[in-house]
Amino acid sequence: MESANVLQLPASTKTIGKLQLGKNQVLIPEMNRSSAHLFAAALRAFAVDAQVLATGQGLELGKKYTSGKECYPCLVTLGDLLHFVEEERRRLGAAFRADRYVFFMPEAEGPCRFGMYNKYQRMVLDSFSDLQGLKISALSNTDNYSPEGLIDPQKVQPFKKAACLAMVVADVLDRLTWRVRPYEKATGLTDALAEQGLYRLMEVVERTGEGNPFDPVVGELEKILAAGHAIIDPAISPKPLIGMVGEIFLRMHRRSNQDLIRLLERHGAEVVNASMAEWLNYVSYDGLRQAKRKLRLGLRLLRPRQVKESIREMFGFGIHLLFQERTQQAVFKRARRRLDIAGDHRISDLERILKKSGDFSFDIPTEASLSIPGIIHCARNGYNGVVNVYPFTCMPGTTTSAVVRPIMHELGFPFLDTPYDDSIQPNRETAIRTFMYQARQHLQRHGRQT
Numbered sequence: 001m002e003s004a005n006v007l008q009l010p011a012s013t014k015t016i017g018k019l020q021l022g023k024n025q026v027l028i029p030e031m032n033r034s035s036a037h038l039f040a041a042a043l044r045a046f047a048v049d050a051q052v053l054a055t056g057q058g059l060e061l062g063k064k065y066t067s068g069k070e071c072y073p074c075l076v077t078l079g080d081l082l083h084f085v086e087e088e089r090r091r092l093g094a095a096f097r098a099d100r101y102v103f104f105m106p107e108a109e110g111p112c113r114f115g116m117y118n119k120y121q122r123m124v125l126d127s128f129s130d131l132q133g134l135k136i137s138a139l140s141n142t143d144n145y146s147p148e149g150l151i152d153p154q155k156v157q158p159f160k161k162a163a164c165l166a167m168v169v170a171d172v173l174d175r176l177t178w179r180v181r182p183y184e185k186a187t188g189l190t191d192a193l194a195e196q197g198l199y200r201l202m203e204v205v206e207r208t209g210e211g212n213p214f215d216p217v218v219g220e221l222e223k224i225l226a227a228g229h230a231i232i233d234p235a236i237s238p239k240p241l242i243g244m245v246g247e248i249f250l251r252m253h254r255r256s257n258q259d260l261i262r263l264l265e266r267h268g269a270e271v272v273n274a275s276m277a278e279w280l281n282y283v284s285y286d287g288l289r290q291a292k293r294k295l296r297l298g299l300r301l302l303r304p305r306q307v308k309e310s311i312r313e314m315f316g317f318g319i320h321l322l323f324q325e326r327t328q329q330a331v332f333k334r335a336r337r338r339l340d341i342a343g344d345h346r347i348s349d350l351e352r353i354l355k356k357s358g359d360f361s362f363d364i365p366t367e368a369s370l371s372i373p374g375i376i377h378c379a380r381n382g383y384n385g386v387v388n389v390y391p392f393t394c395m396p397g398t399t400t401s402a403v404v405r406p407i408m409h410e411l412g413f414p415f416l417d418t419p420y421d422d423s424i425q426p427n428r429e430t431a432i433r434t435f436m437y438q439a440r441q442h443l444q445r446h447g448r449q450t
């Protein structure tokens, strides 16, 4: 696979942005396995031909078409796409047509580079003469990742509901794995259950998504959770409870974080990773916050149009947040009757923690706003340690580390930074072993959340 010089070519505007998915094959990058597959199932319920890209096999291609200065998730997702293209070219030969595919790559505005991934990926695709027709459809945090413009207007509301439910259910399925696997009666039982459960849930989401999916999907989830409860060995004592926070792609993408949760479990941990829904709720929460600020400014400067616009925005973000949090609460309430998985926090709770501590502020809208209070929350609420996961050179990840380290030192709370790129760090396992030793001591001295 050879391209012209990537940097000389401008990004096309017709093949990137909020583009209708139509009858094209939609390619979803796999950040988190369960979320990606359940989201794709929700799209298929609305007659979108969606499939999740195999991940990890295109790493060499990702490296070949990046300079090394890009964020690691950009490289991984680019590699996954180019690998898929290579395979399709091989499979279809002369019948391969790039304009039959849409790559789905959301973005976020703000101080981070996430907003630039799809622009850069567009430039790479444009550098291949036969890939300029492969479109990149993007959702943005500026309008709450609204699917308007992607699918038929009359299907937008039911799709939002199905997609929100799919995301929350994926979070619960992941929590089942982390809750049960350290205590399973026989090795492999939990992974097998989670994998079968994912396929069962995909089938129900796909079948019911356009109708009213809540009861059928959550009903199926309850059965899976009950089966998870049955494979816990009650003779195994509670293990140190480790919170995991950080950059969303790295903490969710198992291959990129070199299966950190499993490594921690091998060293005796029970891990709770921050959820996918946390980021989605944060986007709505931050949108609402900014709309409120715009309203205050409009009132102070007597600008009626700004006032009207900000009220409309407040309404939009507020309704979204309310709906997402209600869905999350309703699913978790039913799920926790079957299995005592960790609950999820509200974003307003995280902001309250930051305001009280004064260590950081939601006025700096990056993932550090979630990770810093998330770590403080763990330290005060019965956890025995926290790991902060992020791509090497990630700005919010490094900020989190700089702010939190002295606080954790003062609290005497076990804390570990785990930056990743594709290299294997020879001392990583030693650091994990030491960290888990500290976490076990913390458990002995302070107990843990039950």
Ligand code: SF4
Residues within 6 Å of the ligand: 071, 072, 073, 112, 113, 114, 115, 247, 367, 391, 393, 394, 395, 396, 397
């Ligand atoms: S959060 Fe980190 S990895 Fe993600 S775009 Fe920002 S700097 Fe890059």
